[in-house]
Amino acid sequence: MFRSFTIALASLYVTTTGVLIAGIYYVHQVLGVEQWGIIALVSLLITLVVGGVLAKIAITPLREHFIHLERFSKETLHELNLPINTITANVGMLRKTHDDEKSLKRLERIEGAAEMLKERYNELDYLIKKQTEREKxxxxxxxxxxxxxxxxxxxxxxxxxxxxxxxxxxxxxxxxxxxxxxxxxxxxxxxxxxxxxxxxxxxxxxxxxxxxxxxxxxxxxxxxxxxxxxxxxxxxxxxxxxxxxxxxxxxxxxxxxxxxxxxxxxxxxxxxxx
Missing domain, CATH: 3.30.565.10 (Histidine kinase-like ATPase, C-terminal domain)
Known part of the structure; x- marks a missing residue:
């Protein structure tokens, strides 16, 4: 993905430079314009138009990649919430039916691991929202x-x-x-x-x-x-x-x-x- 983006940027640079040189040559040699101020202005306008079009073409795949990554992160995070809540709820029910010390210690470890997952979930949820939305x-x-x-x-x-x-x-x-x-x-x-x-x-x-x-x-x-x-x-x-x-x-x-x-x-x- 990023290798293709690097190639696209390099192509953009070479193409824009070529257009700039060609524009200067055309205005000066073909049209016979001798005023270098006008030549520079026309070449700059041509370069801006061509560069803008090529930049849009080059950046579009990267934008689509980040949109896909953002959607995938949100969907994955949402799906993680269900198993965490399921584990927590079932541990609470198992505590009602198990009162021996060995079982309670095992349930405590499971509950602790679920709390760690919930903590990571909350941090990731905030980080994703902070990256994709402006802070309020x-x-x-x-x-x-x-x-x-x-x-x-x-x-x-x-x-x-x-x-x-x-x-x-x-x-x-x-x-x-x-x-x-x-x-x-x-x-x-x-x-x-x-x-x-x-x-x-x-x-x-x-x-x-x-x-x-x-x-x-x-x-x-x-x-x-x-x-x-x-x-x-x-x-x-x-x-x-x-x-x-x-x-x-x-x-x-x-x-x-x-x-x-x-x-x-x-x-x-x-x-x-x-």
């Missing part, structure tokens, strides 16, 4: 968004302890993307807490703070946390793309991102809104 910038109450995400996250992590102090604040950015950012930061806090997770969420003076009391990170690790696919603990589930996505979102919406952490004491992430 809107004004909203950040407190309402945090409470909405907490309602989901608290059901997902029932053993975690929560402490929050949230003030009203009107934010203006991509609401869906910010919800993904909050989910990611909270999930990191839960994931890297050795036992019962203790998550503190505060919204004060245009600053959102999400802190945990988990394992924390040293200074060397802090320098690499935004690297794509980097994981501080490779035994944890995930692919190491979470904070990379968070950083890109914050940069895109001019949100100051600060991370403070100490080994054995936990990590605190602050989002400072303009």
């Amino acid at each position: 910038i809107e004004s909203f109450d950040l407190r309402e968004l945090i409470e909405e995400r907490l309602g989901f996250l608290r059901s997902l992590y029932p053993t975690a302890q929560w402490q929050f102090n949230i003030e009203p604040f009107s934010a203006k950015c991509d609401r869906i993307g910010l919800g993904k950012v909050i989910d990611n930061l909270v999930e990191n806090g839960v994931k890297y807490s050795p036992q019962t997770a203790h998550i503190t969420i505060e919204l004060h003076d245009k600053t959102l703070s999400i802190c945990d009391h988990g394992s924390g990170m040293d200074e060397i690790t802090l320098m690499r946390i935004y690297d794509r696919y980097f994981q501080n603990d490779t035994t944890m589930p995930g692919y190491g793309i979470g904070l990379s996505l968070v950083k890109r979102y914050c940069d895109r919406h001019h949100i100051q991102l600060n991370v403070a952490s100490r080994v054995g004491e936990g990590t605190c992430v602050k989002l400072e809104f303009k």
Whole structure:
């Protein structure tokens, strides 16, 4: 596909250059025009017309390829949602009929794997929508968004302890993307807490703070946390793309991102809104 596109671009360049030279020769030699300003103008117009036509011909296959890829990605993502929900629903039913420890552990592993798939599904869903649609910038109450995400996250992590102090604040950015950012930061806090997770969420003076009391990170690790696919603990589930996505979102919406952490004491992430 891309080899054909490269050949098409090379052909476009050679053809356009040839048309330009031929146009100059025709106007100067055949028509006998001596004014080089007129020659340059006519040659430029001919080149623009021919180049535009050839560019359209060359780019059409690439556009069709991306349209097909976009359609395939959306259809595949939609079809993934059904088996994930089926697995989750059946695990819930099996829990009602199996109460021995061995079976419950197996169901727990299946449930954990389904949650990982759902997490990847949500990230891919957001990424595809962000690439194919323009982000919707809107004004909203950040407190309402945090409470909405907490309602989901608290059901997902029932053993975690929560402490929050949230003030009203009107934010203006991509609401869906910010919800993904909050989910990611909270999930990191839960994931890297050795036992019962203790998550503190505060919204004060245009600053959102999400802190945990988990394992924390040293200074060397802090320098690499935004690297794509980097994981501080490779035994944890995930692919190491979470904070990379968070950083890109914050940069895109001019949100100051600060991370403070100490080994054995936990990590605190602050989002400072303009």
